[in-house]
Amino acid sequence: MTLLAVGSSVALARELVRYALTNWGYERPLVDDSILVMSEITTNAVNAAPGRHIRIRITTFNGGPLLECWDPAPGIPLPREAGMDALNGRGLAIVAAYAKGTGVRPSANNIGKIIWALMPAA
Template identity: 60%
Template sequence: MNDLDLFTPAPGIPEVRLTLLAVPSTVALARELVRYALTNWGFDREVISDSALVMSEIVTNAVAAARDQQIRLRCALNEGAPLLECWDPSPELPTRCPEYLMAENGRGLALISAYAKEAGTRPSSTGEGKIVWAQMPA
């Protein structure tokens, strides 16, 4: 079960954060977070849809890496475009699997690369875990 902790820094600051438990149902909540934020920030339907897809792939990887642990999502604006981030406590980086057209798993990083302007990983500032991020086109 998820314990929702929604954080918005201050009115007018385009950033929303959410701390959730890394379980499969979290993926749907991550999509809704992105839809909520980007709709309120005035983005068009295509950017919202693409961003929700990318965040769901990022969070799916976090759920696999840190099952039943807390993860932190962040949706913000960077130079007028959506920036999507997910922290998880696992130091293991996501890896790209061979792509098979009919595969149900292993296509997440390929989808992220196809829709994001730029994407990557970085260590957490605390030294614990990693942040997987995607900068979307505006």
């Protein structure tokens, strides 16, 4: 699904994950963890390409949810150390903590990148 890179798109991405994974029969804890992970990778895309288009994809791979978010910005997100009172900077650490695997790959047309997270199989 193509979305505009604005804050409200993060909420829409969360709801799309909830809808898809619930309808596919995944248990509530995995659905909740997947919602959190999609929220983080979509937030990164919104911050990387504000006001532009981003794309999210929700599918399965080897029995687990595969969450992807494309943005057109060339930069690769890097983990940061966030201070105790920081309001941001923990997204990639959260994704790594909940996902079975995560990574970045170039898009098929070499414009931007796709951040992906493979969640544990049910």
